[in-house]
Amino acid sequence: MACASTSASATWNMSSLRSAIPPIHARSASSVHLSTGPSSSRLKFSSSKLLHSFVGLAPLHPLLSLSSPDSTSFEHCFTVIDNGGRFFAMRHGKRVPKLNRPPDQRRALLRALTTQLLKHGRIKTTRARASAMRKYVDKMVTLAKDGSLHKRRQALGFIYEKEIVHALFAEVEERYGDRNGGYTRIIRTLPRRGDNAPMAYIELV
């Protein structure tokens, strides 16, 4: 059916094109108008038919297309990129630093550390914690660089003290306006005396 419509519109296109060419003589203008009248409507009809055929190639509804392959996508309305439902006993390739803590305590520790770094400018902590913190400090500075209300509320939900958030949003423009990323610096230092833990200073650049 699609091919038939294209061939039909092809013939119609040629004739309508010829009639659509601006006429040299004035007396053929009226005939051109007459011929373009019905042909233009038919051209529109065929082009709309063409468009309909075009649209038909795209997926009609994302929900309906997703419901077929997986039984787990009942809950999700969007594609989930996962490892395909496989699970391994080992930790190979997982780059999340665990910091010897369960997830809730880990999140609380990182929130506290970024709050203190933003407050004091330079803190001394263990190397593992310092290198785990970098991502969250950069995230906070990026939120402040955006500056909108939504980002401010997101930052308030992460940093423990609200004065620090407001101060950060106020001064980030002059401090980090030109810098793209990498807002911290880690300097390794002597190990801690009590347990020989490798220490580092982390400071805002």
Next chain:
Amino acid sequence: MSRLMEPLSVGRVIGEVVDNFIPSVKLNVTYNSNKQVSNGHELMPAVITAKPRVEIGGEDMRAAYTLVMTDPDAPSPSDAYLREHLHWIVTDIPGTTDASFGREIVSYETPKPAIGIHRYVFILFKQRARHSVRPPASRDHFNTRSFAEENGLGLPVAAVYFNAQRETACRKR
């Protein structure tokens, strides 16, 4: 040369306080006769209350050197609006001796790091002539580069720094 300069540039002493230079004179700062200052190491505030013993190298005793001690993180490293607080200046130090042979034009002020971890930087300049260095007007808003330019000191010949924070800062653990 670059191995010695690495901690100074990583700790941003080169960059914020002075420009890149080639160290040519040995500088040895010792507090309380046993705590030597090494780049980036931390000292307790109880140790740094009294002025340290500063021994400098150099070839002969006719050359005069100036020692400047500043804090580039005043009053807080995250917001250093009083950038560079001056602590100590000793001039006309003869080469191969120590700072007690010099003239102290700005007396030693005990560092009191109130907020955060501060760097305290010792910088050694070589003077062109004796009695050529004048004390600055105030201790705050001190600029080492402009001080060196005003008194014709040029680039420094040695630098070292240490960190210090408030005594009660880490008492939680």
